[in-house]
Amino acid sequence: MMKKYVEIFKEIKNESSRKGKEELLRKYENVEGLKEIFKFVYDPLVKTGLAKKKIEKEVCLPTYTQLETIFDAMAYVILYNTGSDQIIQSIQIFLKQLKTEEERELAKSILTKDLPIGISSTTLNKVYGKGFISKHKVMKGQKYNPEKHLTKGEEFIVSLKVDGFRSTTKNLEEGSEFITTTGAKYEGLIELEELMKKLPTGFVYEGELVNVNRDNLSSSDLFRATQSRLKKHGIKKDVRFLLFDMIPIDDYEKGVFDVPYKTRRSFLEETIKKSLPADSLISVVPKFYVGNDKDVIDDLFLEAIGRGEEGLIIHLSDGIFELKKSPSILKVKPEEEADLLCLDVVEDIRGGKCGSIIVDYKGHRVAVAGLKEKWKVDFWKDPSLVVGKIVEIKYFQESKNEHGGLSLRQPSLNRIRDDKDEVSYS
Known part of the structure; x- marks a missing residue:
């Protein structure tokens, strides 16, 4: 089958138009195993621990796992996604048994999830149906434009724009899940996981992960330090979770929660105050202003930048929660x-x-x-x-x-x- 897959992927890559690529995806929809390959490559939750340079690393071990097909290899690297020398050697031996260099290059592209054929998960979902490739959505804001926004005297809440890493955290009876913007999971946040047990279950907590800043680092330096810590394997301590929203899980999954932000934030603040100590690693993002005087925004912004912060976030007080880019959230940051x-x-x-x-x-x-x-x-x-x-x-x-x-x-x-x-x- 590898020969057939080489031909199909080459044809899709050489087709320059988006519509043409979609037609080819439909044409080959029923080819055995093709959709399985697409799901493996484009699902952000599938981790292999491999990269093309790593696959080409020289290893020589006495044992390896015999893999007969590309699907055996896919299942193997999903189960053992450490990228260890044992895994690499097994993959290298599998690649050597393929008949042509084209087949070997395609197998490398599949196993490293780097398939350069000009399609995306959006294209696949359009052709094969919504949800074919799971996509994690988050509510996003728009860039603040004083000529366009807050022109009707509406009330708004100004808070700090945290220069951290977004986490959508589901607090379930069996434990909490910290989820990245791509849908992958943050692992090893044992201190935060323990604290989440003290918060009400059945809710999604939206916030930013950021290192404890004992050295008084600037916003940009703290961002890099947090990035380095979150990338490492194993247990990750001294990470704060700064919250800005709290939504019932059922409503989050529906994509809409029509309770105004001011009410949601008040409930979040009260929940954290009752459940956790003031110096906890989990807290609510500080707010600087509640009202309808947009003239205060410039001064608050300059103060934030003067402290080395990233900027400000403006929430409309009556803004609802919706999983899309919403005018209810406005970002104020320098450019x-x-x-x-x-x-x-x-x-x-x-x-x-x-x-x-x-x-x-x-x-x-x-x-x-x-x-x-x-x-x-x-x-x-x-x-x-x-x-x-x-x-x-x-x-x-x-x-x-x-x-x-x-x-x-x-x-x-x-x-x-x-x-x-x-x-x-x-």
Whole structure:
């Protein structure tokens, strides 16, 4: 069957139009095992512990597990997703028994969940039905625009925008689940799991995970420290859970809860006050203002930035909970911009278009993935449209990469500066 899969995936990759790819997915829908492969690759909850570089690592152990088919290999790495040398050797021996190099490359792409054929989980759900690939949704906010928002005198609540990692936490009778924005689970948060036992079950608690800040780190440094801790395997201590909402599980799963935010927040504050001590690792995000005077927002924002915080969040007091990007939540945070030289284009991991551009930022190569769809197509067809040009990049803040070099948080391409030939920084 691997030969057949190679042919199918090659045909899908070479089809340039979205509609054409969808037609091919329908055409091959009943090919045995194809949907199983799609679910394995695109389900964010499936973890394999493998990457292409890791698979190519040299190992030599006396024992291995015999795997006959790609489905044996898929089941094996799901069950044993540690990426250990024993796993790698078993996968390498499986790959060697495949007949062609094309089959081996496809198997690597499947097992590392990196299948560059130009489709997404959204495409698969459109073709094969909603829920074919499970997608975890969260309520998101919009960027605050003083000309557009809060123009009718409505009451709002201003709170801190925590620069942490979002967790949707379901508190069940049998225990709590801390869930990432992609639907994966945070593991090893034993202190928080113990504290959740003191809170009412049957609710979803929305909040941000962030390290205990004993060293008084800036917002950006604390973000990196939290990221490093959450990425590590094993037990993770000294992590705070800063809450901003509390929704009954049944209503959360329906996607709508029409109780106003002001009421939900009051109930959350009272629940935490009654259930946990004031110095607990679980607390409610501090609020700075309740009222309808939008003139206070600028002052509160400047104060937050002056303290090194990320920004502010505005909740409309009468805003309901809904699992979508909602005008009931408004984000207030700074935005920087710089005119930088574009060095290169990088292919999208799904193939067939540009996934990011590389710019030079103060002598450091920085990937910018915030591209419009048209740019993704055009830049890949003709890199000269952007490579060697000055481009205007918007970003949240300067940061450091894992090697200690300079990088940018949340960079996006705003426009190509055909009118400029010099680099400039904001």
